[in-house]
Amino acid sequence: MIIYIDMDDVLCNFSGEHAKALAKNPSITFPQSQYGFYQKLPPLEGAIETMKELYLSNEYTPYILTAPSTRNPFSYTEKRVWVEERLGYSFVERLIICPNKGLLKGDILVDDNNSGRGQEHFEGKLIHFGTSQFPNWAAVRQNLNLKNK
Numbered sequence: 544m545i546i547y548i549d550m551d552d553v554l555c556n557f558s559g560e561h562a563k564a565l566a567k568n569p570s571i572t573f574p575q576s577q578y579g580f581y582q583k584l585p586p587l588e589g590a591i592e593t594m595k596e597l598y599l600s601n602e603y604t605p606y607i608l609t610a611p612s613t614r615n616p617f618s619y620t621e622k623r624v625w626v627e628e629r630l631g632y633s634f635v636e637r638l639i640i641c642p643n644k645g646l647l648k649g650d651i652l653v654d655d656n657n658s659g660r661g662q663e664h665f666e667g668k669l670i671h672f673g674t675s676q677f678p679n680w681a682a683v684r685q686n687l688n689l690k691n692k
């Protein structure tokens with residue numbers, strides 16, 4: 544099964560760092576457009592371990608599917624660097640940066656948004672991350688039949 548995993552607020556804590564940056568320096572309205580913002584995002588708990596496990600599983604073929612911050616050219620490079628630093632080069636070859644997620648063929652999409660970047664046109668199943676049904680990676684792992692540790 545092809546499974547796509549979103550980056551911001553699924554693999555990495557975008558909202559948390561965004562709120563922190565705004566609190567620290569309110570005059571910078573779009574902290575995400577600052578050089579280094581994307582590269583420094585901390586991973587969410589359980590995300591890295593689950594990606595590595597999915598990579599090795601016989602059942603799933605994981606890809607990272609992230610929409611770019613189109614007004615921020617750094618975001619493209621920084622997402623690529625983040626993936627290599629946190630997940631290794633094998634996942635760089637599984638990184639898709641695409642503004643319309645509905646164009647991709649696959650079985651499952653794990654995303655914190657169910658619309659806006661083509662998620663509403665994705666033909667497979669949506670695991671809506673961050674909702675009461677899938678609040679965290681432990682819940683997603685259970686749904687994917689991966690053992691919780």
Ligand SMILES: [Mg+2]
Pocket residue numbers: 549550551552553654655656
């Ligand atoms: Mg997201």
